[in-house]
């Protein structure tokens with residue numbers, strides 16, 4: 001019988017979200033009567049029972065979070081929440097779950113600012129124990145020595161986390177890809193991860209999202225050529241829809257617009273929020289000017305570029321309003337171009353195709369990354385070759401694939417095996433991965449579940 005608290009000889013990994021699914025990541029590490037949480041994210045448009053994930057008839061909720069009652073019942077042993085980056089699937093549930101934990105939160109400046117604004121939106125201004133740590137910092141948090149490490153992904157300040165304890169070291173990759181030219185931030189540096197091999201990393205807990213894809217993940221820089229080509233050839237207005245947090249992409253788009261004599265306006269509150277945070281954190285180049293959206297409707301079409309939210313077909317976002325000609329600041333006309341600088345996230349096919357069809361029926365050209373010959377979107381996650389390289393650099397004793405559905409995690413484990421990682425452990429939310437004193441999994445150690453944060 002395993003006691004409910006790890007002792008000084010134990011090192012445990014207990015995922016409550018994000019293992020067996022893509023979304024709502026919540027990871028717990030246990031050692032010496034203490035727990036450390038890494039990330040606390042949300043999922044969107046999901047059913048409460050994971051078994052219903054592929055059932056199109058199941059009731060879905062706008063926002064769901066992992067059921068954190070296991071750690072809430074043990075909050076006195078929780079040393080803190082460490083955040084890897086500011087994507088919703090990593091920080092989206094903090095404002096809901098943290099009030100039941102009241103522990104310190106550790107994040108780099110950009111992530112901390114995104115989080116702070118989320119708390120403000122909920123009317124929570126005071127006594128927020130958010131500790132801002134610089135990238136590449138090392139801190140002792142309870143019995144864990146935590147090191148933030150610059151890695152490359154698809155937003156500012158993505159961090160991998162190295163957790164060192166008296167009985168072993170864990171490398172938690174969080175979301176990553178190998179990007180030698182990320183446009184914004186520090187290029188991927190193999191030496192950082194290679195140097196870890198000397199420390200005999202016990203386990204590497206690793207992103208599986210693109211493990212089924214061959215080759216290397218595309219660099220963020222590669223979008224510049226593709227978007228540049230399309231935008232320079234467009235005749236009327238250009239609308240580009242992309243993920244608001246991809247500040248590098250926003251910078252690329254504004255630069256291309258400026259080169260082509262187009263003024264840029266942002267349509268969507270999350271875009272305005274992200275650019276404002278990027279400015280505050282020093283990531284927005286001063287020379288890149290934006291035009292207020294109220295002015296954009298008065299300009300000749302060939303001088304207009306709109307960056308809009310809603311690439312996933314969200315009905316209230318900027319793009320949906322432009323498609324149905326209900327945006328108060330601008331009407332689109334025949335001959336205009338809409339570019340989806342994004343992917344179709346599985347589950348969003350229907351609302352996206354509704355918008356695409358409406359636009360096409362109005363004579364507006366629609367360009368989607370999936371069917372475009374040019375690179376206009378780059379994923380932030382590792383493909384097969386990125387994974388092979390990283391396993392080669394780190395040489396962990398155990399590979400633990402996470403951030404994926406079963407098929408992605410199995411593919412990731414297979415890659416680890418062929419790369420020479422001696423052991424691979426695949427499991428799902430609620431399974432306890434025992435890494436010390438012996439290596440094993442206790443299946444269904446905690447009943448993993450989801451809670452609805454809104455309807």
Ligand SMILES: [Zn+2]
Nearest residue numbers: 085087153175
């Ligand atoms: Zn991410």
Ligand SMILES: [Zn+2]
Nearest residue numbers: 087089090175
């Ligand atoms: Zn993620």
